[in-house]
Amino acid sequence: MTAHGTNGASDPxxxxxxxxxxxxTGDLADxxxxxxxxxxxxxxxxxxxxxxRSDNPRKLTVRAGDGHSVAYAMLARDGARDVVGVKTSYKHGLGEDRxxxxxxxxxxxxxxVTGLPVAMMDCGRIGALRTPAASALLARELAxxxxxxxxxxxxxxQGRLALPFLLTALPRLDRLMLYGTRPDGVRAVREQLRTYFPGRDAEVVEDLTGLDAAASDADLVVATAGPHTPAAVAADRLRPGALTVLVGHGLAPSTLHRADRVVATSAAQMRVTGTDMADAGGRLRAADAExxxxxxxxxxxxxxxxxxxxAYNSGLVVTDIALGHRLAQLALAQGLGTRVPLWR
Incomplete structure (x- = not known):
């Protein structure tokens, strides 16, 4: 790994x-x-x-015929850092609890530049950081x-760091609300918020009736829930001027189809991964802008x-590459990781 790029560090x-x-995972955690x-x-x-200056082709997707698993492969080149990366993702047991x-x-x-390998990394923390950062940028630009x-x-x-990142990008936010079905998850979100912003807390929305009321009050709704969530905020619950950001689940298709404007991090990826937001006729509304x-x-x-x-936040692998490279710089400078002579 060389020292070129805007966040270059000395090459260890x-x-x-x-x-x-x-x-x-443990090398990157702290x-x-x-x-x-x-x-x-x-x-x-x-x-x-x-x-x-960068390239980010559409992801490849493979699904099991009975829907029990899905795999993705994503390749990109970050022109700012002169780094090429390949990300793979595999999930098994889609119908099971988390x-x-x-x-x-x-x-x-x-x-x-050198043609040398940098690192192979667990991508869990990269995604956990990259996704709320993208949501925060969407909020900063579109709220x-x-x-x-x-x-x-x-x-x-994806929900546990959403509020600290939103507050970093939009410090003017003065009311924060949170809906979740797992008490341990709710506690974790509130703890993360206090870690980054001592003295701040989120109002906990207790049930679906409360969720509808909260959505009606919100200027910004970020939906990060898993596929089994009972939450499905509809368009008629949103106030004028509201921004909705879909990361996972929690919004009804009407929020897409009745929006005045649709922005996607990638229109191509939205067409691939956003099919659950299709209307009753199976139509998925196109993005107005990327x-x-x-x-x-x-x-x-x-x-x-x-x-x-x-706003549809599907993530782009070029952002994983940029953030992964930055984390690899920090980790390798500390001598972390295991050296594997794979090509000998």
């Missing part, structure tokens, strides 16, 4: 080292990186893609100027304060 590896450094730093890395990846599912995701990085109230639906991996182009100022995001905007 020998210049001719062709071995692969494997960074496990690396110190702030929400603001993560947001900066993800934003740079989006902007570089919009400028045509604690009975098997889920593995890895990222392998190569330095496109109404007077937005003050946020509602997060879901308390799993978010990297909005960030670059080449496409319109919000064009009116009263618009209800739907």
């Amino acid at each position: 590896r020998a210049s001719d080292d062709r071995s692969l450094r494997v960074l496990a 690396l110190d990186i702030s929400p603001a730093d993560v947001i900066d890395v993800v934003e740079q990846a989006y902007r570089t893609l919009a400028d045509g 604690d009975r599912q098997h889920y593995y995701t890895t990222l392998t990085l190569y330095d496109d 109404a100027p007077e937005a003050r109230t946020a509602l997060v639906i879901g308390t799993g991996t 978010f990297p182009e909005v960030l670059a100022g080449r496409a319109a995001g919000r064009t009116g304060a009263g618009q209800r905007i739907f």
Whole structure:
């Protein structure tokens, strides 16, 4: 791994080292990186893609015929860091409860200047950081100027950092609400919020009736719940000017189809992974703009304060590559990981 790129660090590896450094979950768990730093890395990846200096082809998908598993393969090149990466994701037991599912995701990085491997990494923490960073950027760019109230639906991996990242990007938020069905998840979200923002807390929404009321009050709704959630906030519950960000589940298809404007991190990925938001006739509404182009100022995001905007956050592997490279820099500088002479 070389020191080029905006976040370059001194290279802890020998210049001719062709071995692969494997960074496990534990190697990455305690690396110190702030929400603001993560947001900066993800934003740079989006902007570089919009400028045509990065490549991010559509993901490949393989599903079992009976629906019990799904696998994805994603390849991209980050032009800001001159790094090529391949991400794979496999989930087994889609019809099971979360604690009975098997889920593995890895990222392998190569330095496109030296031609050497950088690392193979568990991608769990990368996704747990990248996704709320993307939601926070969507909120910063697309929320109404007077937005003050946020509602997060879901308390799993993607929900637990949603509020700290939203507050980092939108410090004007003064009312935070949270809906989840697992008490341990609710506790974890509130603990994470207090860790990053001592003194702040979220109002807990107790049931679906309360969720409808909370959605009606919210300027910003971020839905991160799993597929078994009972939550399905409908368009008629949203106030004028509301922004909805779909990460997982928790929104009804009407929030997409009745939105005044639709923005996707990737329109192609939305067509692949957003089919559960199709209307009764099986139609999936197309995106009006892609978010990297909005960030670059080449496409319109919000064009009116009263618009209800739907944002689809499917993630782009080029953002995983940028953030994974940054975490690999931090880990390798500390001598973490296991050296594997794979190509000997």
